[in-house]
Structure formats: structure tokens, C-alpha cells
Amino acid sequence: MKSTTITLAAAGSAALLLLTGCSGAGGGTTADGEFAPNGDVRMIVPFSAGGGSDTSGRAIAAGLEADTGVNISVENREGGSGAVGYSHFLAQNGKDNYLLAAETALLALPLTQDVQFSYESFTPIMKLGDDFTLLVVPADSDYDTCVDVVDDAKDNRVVAAVSGATSLDEIVFTLVEDDQDVEFDRVPFESGSEVLASLLGGKVDIASLNPSEVLGQIESGDLKALCAFADERYEFEALADIPTAIEQGIDVSFAQFRGFIAPGEISDDAKEYWIAAGEAFAETEAYDTYIADNLLQPNAVYGDEFVEYLAGNTSDLEKVFAE
Template identity: 55%
Template sequence: MRKKTIAIGSALASSALVLSGCGDGGTAEGYAASGNVTMIVPFAAGGGSDIAGRATAAGLEEVTDRTITVQNIDGGSGAVGYSEFLGRNGDGNYLLATETALVALPLTQDVEFTYQDFTPIMKLGEDFTIIVANGDSELDSCTDLVEKASSERTVVAIAGETGLDNITFSLIEDETGASFDRVPFESGGDMITALMGNQIEAISVNPGEVAGQLESGDVKALCAASEERYEYEGFEHIETAAEQGIDVAFAQFRGVLAPGGISEEARDYWIEQAQAYAETEAYTTYIEDNLLQPTVEYGDDFGDYLAENEQEIREALDL
């Protein structure tokens, strides 16, 4: 079997305040950092993107001593929020909590933007997915899920065509020949509600989104679509999909963008603040509480990662 894996990005950032990828040598010293800042989250409240956006906004508030307000703009699997952000070109007082939809949306939908229209600031880390079912489900593994989907109608939830969940289920279908019926939702929180209401069979979500429900037994893990088992306490018992004979792994990135067209000084300012945030206890708490891998990148290095990620998603979705 050919291994179907979306590659994990970079190694950990080494030094907190050594600029990585700051381009032509501009410095943040010339940027007049003032005024309130808006962090756009292009998804509804309650999901992994919302958690990432709010944690990052709070962390950057701490290091910048500026007010950063989170604004959820959902719709179109993220397209509405990204389109709103596109209209903020040149405004250094706007940020956006980004993830895989940034790269996948332009590949699958008729939108006005690509990742190249924005300014990459920071990749926070990477977020593998686990596949879970209702705690009372007859399914106990991803093998069970595949067997059911190979013989009868099996309904799963996705947060849009471009989300990590749809990519994961597509990879499983390619690997096994199973076929899933998909029902779209706007956020991970909506999917979890539907799962617990027995409206769907399974969902593929970030572990941090269902940690509480797993602990309570309201949902149960079928497998982790990760390269190795989690080392985080309470998740180490979850078998990988590969351990169950399904050679699939997928991780999406979490990151921060600034609008396109901002000054070199504004870009350098936000990169410096992001590097300072990565050294705080707040960043470590976000990563550990949400079970991410802290593969941090900044500026042009983050941009290079996005170019590689675009090619990987093309291959995953056969585009």
C-alpha cells in the first residue's frame, strides 16, 4: 500500500527573537504600532479555528500590550471570512487565524484569493485529526467504520469541502475503497452536537475539540489519523489508522496571517511579536491543551511551507 500522508512541516523554531524570513532587512522599529487590532476567525465559534484565534489573540495582547478583538466571520467553509480579510489589504491592524482552508479553498472553489494575497506571519503548529463516534455506537475502530461504509450507507460530517475532515475521509476512501455520505456543517462544534445526537456515524476532528467528550464517554475514538500515537496523557491508547491497516495520516496547520500590502516594518513587527508569543507560557498552554505539535515557522519560511502544503493538498484531493 502506498502511504497517504500529508507531510509534517518544520522543526521547532530555535531562537525566540531571531527573525526568520524577514525579507529585505526592514525592521519593526519604523512601524508605529498603535490602535486596536482585530483578529478575524473565518469560522463559527466553538471549533478548532476559533480556539486557535482566541488563544493567539490573547497571547499577542500579552506581548504587545494592545487590545486584540476576535471577530468570527463564518460561511462558505471559510471563504466569507477570507474574502473579508482580503478587503483589509494594507491594514496592519488586522490579523487572521488561518489553517488548511487558506490553501484548499482556492484549489476547490471559485474564490478571489490565494495564500499569496496575504502576509504570512506565524505557523503556530500542526494539528492531527482523530476519528470519533458516539459513545453508544456499535463501531469500535476505523476498521469497523470502513467495513460499514464498504457495504451500506454511512453518514459522516464535514466542515466543508476544504476541511481537514473531508481530506481525511477522502484519503481513507482512496486507501480502502469505502464510500462515505457527507453532511456539511459550519464548525467542529456543530459536528460534535450532531454526532452526540446520533444524526451521523462519525466525525474527523482535532483532538482538542473533543477532549472533554472523550473523557466523559459521550464520544469514543475509533483511530488517530496520525503518523504515530499521541504522547499526550489520555490519548496514548488510541491506535493510529495505520495500526488498523489503513495507511492514512493527515495534519492541518494553525497559523496567523496579516493582510497583503502591509509595510515591511509592519510585517517585521508582527513577526517579532509572534516570536515573543511563542516563548510564553500562554503559547505552551495552547499547544498542550489542544494537543498540537509545536512546529513553528515565521515569515518567508511559513510562506514556503504554504507552497509545499498546496502541492500536498493537490495530491490528496487528486486535483
Template identity: 50%
Template sequence: MRALSCGRQVLAALSTVALLGGCALGSAGQESAGAPRPVGAVTMVVPFAAGGGSDISGRAMADGLVSVRPELRVDVDNREGGQGAVGYSYLLSKAGSPNYLLATETSLLSLPLSVDVAFSHRSFTPIMKLGEDYTLLVALPSSPITSCADAVAQSRQRRVLAGISGAVGPDAVVFSQLERLSGADFDTVPYEGGGETMAAVLGGQVELASLNPSEVMGQLRAGELKALCVFADQRYDYPQLAGVPTSVEQGIPVSFAQFRGVIAPGGLSPQATEFWLEAARAFAGSPAYRDYVASEFLQPRVAFGEDFAAYLADSEKALAQVVRR
């Protein structure tokens, strides 16, 4: 896998964060640090651009939390940059404050494994794992590539450009596994989120893209894209995706699930941690959660607090086998 844009983007963005870091913990963060519960508006940080899977997840979680805690106001703040590092670094500066949450996914683990950042998943307070999300390999209907196996074969013979969300994110992990396990050789082009990746494949800047079902379902239905495979060992049960073959079916032994979740800053008081855990559990039992899972085609595998932390630790070990600095 030859990345046409690399970790220098991450480091440049982090340099900006470092310059601003001294004043990032402004008065709002300082006043709420150590509080037993949020006071005033809560900010849901999305570390990627609007329009992608993380943005959809963050907005669904914000609305869902309000649906079970009507006294809350949760505003969404897209802080994209550095393949997610800018958003995570911003949350790092809010230590102790219960007024901030972040819509997290697998970049929380892959970033610290691949570039020099000041955080790991242990820097934050795990609140809830919402579910798991398998990506689809998609292309324009006019593409000569007809399957996941065909994409691998053609990548060995000619230059094939593939769009991914983040140079070190979950899509990069998928293509790294493709290279390691099947001998593929794609030129990957990182973008800041699924929305930009979608635009690139629709506009013909790249031939392939690895995208979540929720990001591409409209285009699949409209015939603007075709799904070559899902990177999983079992097909989706959802009727809209049941006809998409798995990579494993096609002889490509690559299966990778991205998680979706929500974290809070590190250093929360026990009372604040319990406040958000109770709200998350209420959300998980609500119609809003069921609607979110169905609309995003997720596997509803939830975990809270310490169980979510254990999941992150186990996943970090697995990712370390394929993600390297």
C-alpha cells in the first residue's frame, strides 16, 4: 500500500494544536472541571468533517442523549484535522470537565499506534460502545473492477487509486490487511472523513473507496455506486445489504469491524462519570438507539464504562499487529 498523503499531515495539524494548547483549557473548561454533572450546554466533539460516518454517529448520539435526558442541550462541534488527532487533542485539553463528549471510533486506537500523539485511549473516560460497523469496498458502476478479488488482482497489474478516511484510520487498516494477506498493492489517498472520500470516488479522483454502509446507501440505491464486497466474514442481515458478498467469500481473508462509541475527557469525578454512564444506558434502551442502529446498519454490540475500556485494550493489541509507526 503506497499512501499518497502521509503522517506529515497529522504532525502538522498537531503542531497547530500544540501552539494553541496553552490556552485551549479556557474558562468554560476550567469552571466545569471536577463538577459532578454538566452545567449548561454540552459539546459533542466530532473529530472528522461533516457528512461522514463519525459525523452521523456524533449527531445521532447527541440527539439520542437529549431524548433520554431532556434537560440536556448537546451541541455538535466538528473539529477535523490531522486524521482525527485535532479533535482528540482538543478533548485532551478538557480534562475533568463533564461538559464535553467525543464521537469516537477506531482512530482512537490506530492514531497512537502509528504517529506520535499525546494521547491514547487511556487518556479519556470510556462511556459507551454503540456498535460495530463493517466497511464496503465501492466503485463507480462504470469501473472495470467487478469484485473485491478483482480489485486485488488488478492492483497487482496496474495503478489503482483507493480513497480512505484518514491516513492511519480504520480504512488504512483494511488496506494494510489487504496488502499483507492477499498481496494487493493499492495507492491509497487519505481524506478528512467519509464525506470527502465519497466525493472523491463519485468525482473520479479515485477508483475505489472504503466506506461505511450508512455513508453510501443512498448512492447504492440510486445506482451511482456499486458495492464490490463487505470486509466481513458474514453477510449483513439487513435486506438492503444481504446481497453484498463478503471479502472472505471471494477468497480475501480480510474482516475488520470499526467500533462506534462515545468518550468523555479523562479525570472526571466519579459522580460525573456515573451521570454519563446512566445517560448512556438509558440511550441504549431507547427507541432513538434502535432507530440509529437500523438507519446506520450497525451491529448493536454495546459496552459501557469498564467493559468498553476492556474492549479498547483488547482491540489495541489486535491493531498493533497491523498498524506500525
């Protein structure tokens, strides 16, 4: 387990957060009577360091810390395709000084594994944006399009790396299999960084990774992107020439969301505090930089709207995992 503390709090902001003598993990109040978390805050990342979830968690923690003046440490609790981190977070029920960097595993795990939680167990705070994936292969691969991969899989063994049984890449490959009536062999890993290493090392044939995880390797010429599993081509210059899978006759588009949640059963004041902090973060240059650097679509929603999004996304995933 790795733990890193982000220290961006401004002294002026910190001075405003004069907490009362409340004990435990419950919130206190500032000098003017407003809610504030009692002490430092911990951001749980349910995957290992170096992947897209880790990048998201650290960016969110830094942005919230800069706005609130509260120290926020980032703790990686990887394992079980995210189940270890989410289960640990479930145990923090009612604690308003815990947050978790959430993504599609929040919805996929309850549908595929015997876990004790669903998105309804927690308090959804903010969805920052949507993260699609690219189908990538080594630069010397014989594949030049996603159709090449599908055609080869009809007669031969094509090995795909996936970052867990409930990950976005697993979902995307399942959708491709269903749409094209093919089957890929899977090799599971714990994170996108491990998937990338296996692909570069020639241990697998294909991978479906977020643009932020592979842009450097694409630009360096170590990898090539065959298609994007998105509704439309990216507008980012570095990705604008990559066709969508839909353009190539593969009717698959699915995004992983990036956002953060709080434990279940926190107070309404705590929920509104974190939503307000998220809204403030979304108006900053730091948020814009995170979205641009990680090549996301900035579709921010908060609170109840985030809950509605999660409910709809769960319905879509139920169809995938029921097949």
C-alpha cells in the first residue's frame, strides 16, 4: 500500500478552517458556523499507482485541497479489480473525511462479484468527465485497423490484456465480441500501467487503454492506435486522425466515468460541502488542465444528477454482464 500526501493548502484558506473540539471522524464547524471536515481527509484510490484512477484521484485531491484548505492524503488500496479499495471504503460509513476516486468498477463489481456494496451504498458527489479507450497494439504489429483484429480473431487466437474482470477494457472487449461474434483470450492485470507494460513487452497482442495512458507511447512510435471506442473522433490534435470503431463497422462506444464519492450516511451538510468543493474545482484552471492532459470529455455532474447517471450506466452494464 502506498500513501502520498498532497500539500497545496494555502495558509490563508487553512486559517479559515478553525474546527471545534468534535471527536472522531465527524465534521466540525468553521469560525462562522459553516461545516468543515474534522481534521485531514483521505482520498482512497482503489487501484495501484500509475494508472488512470490514480491520476484522477491525485488531481481531484489536489483541486479540492486547494479550494478548501484541508489537507488531503491519497492512499492506494489495490486488489480484486478495485474490490479491496471499495470494501475498505464501505467500512468508513458515516465518515465525512473520507473520499474515493470512483470509476466504472463501482458499477461493474456488484454485477460480477460477490461484494457487499453498490453505488447506492455511498454518497455520489461529482462526475468530472468521461474517459473512452483506444485499441492499441505494438508499432510492429501486423494489425492496422480494428477490423484486422476482429478478422484475425475469427480464425486465430488473439490475446488481449485487461486490467481486471470488471474493468473498462474488459467491458469494451465484451461489447466487441458480442457485436462481431468473435472471442478474445484474456490475460488479467491489476492496473492500466501493468497492461501497458505487457503490451510493450510483447506478452499480449492487443489492449484497450485510456488515451492518457498511451499518448506518450503513440507519439514516440512504440504503439499505434487502431480505433477509438467513442461516439466521435477526438478533437485533440494528437488523436484527431484515429477513426472510431463505429467508422470501421464495429458498433461499440463506451466511456468510463471519472469522479469521486463520499461514504454512505454522511450528513447533508457534509454532502453539500463536498459538492460545493467539486463545483469550485470545476471552475479552476487545474480542472481544465486535468481534463486536457488526460484527454477526457468534461461532462461534470453533481449529487443527484450523478446518481441518475450511475443508475443509467448500471442498466447498460446489466445488459453486458447478463449475456
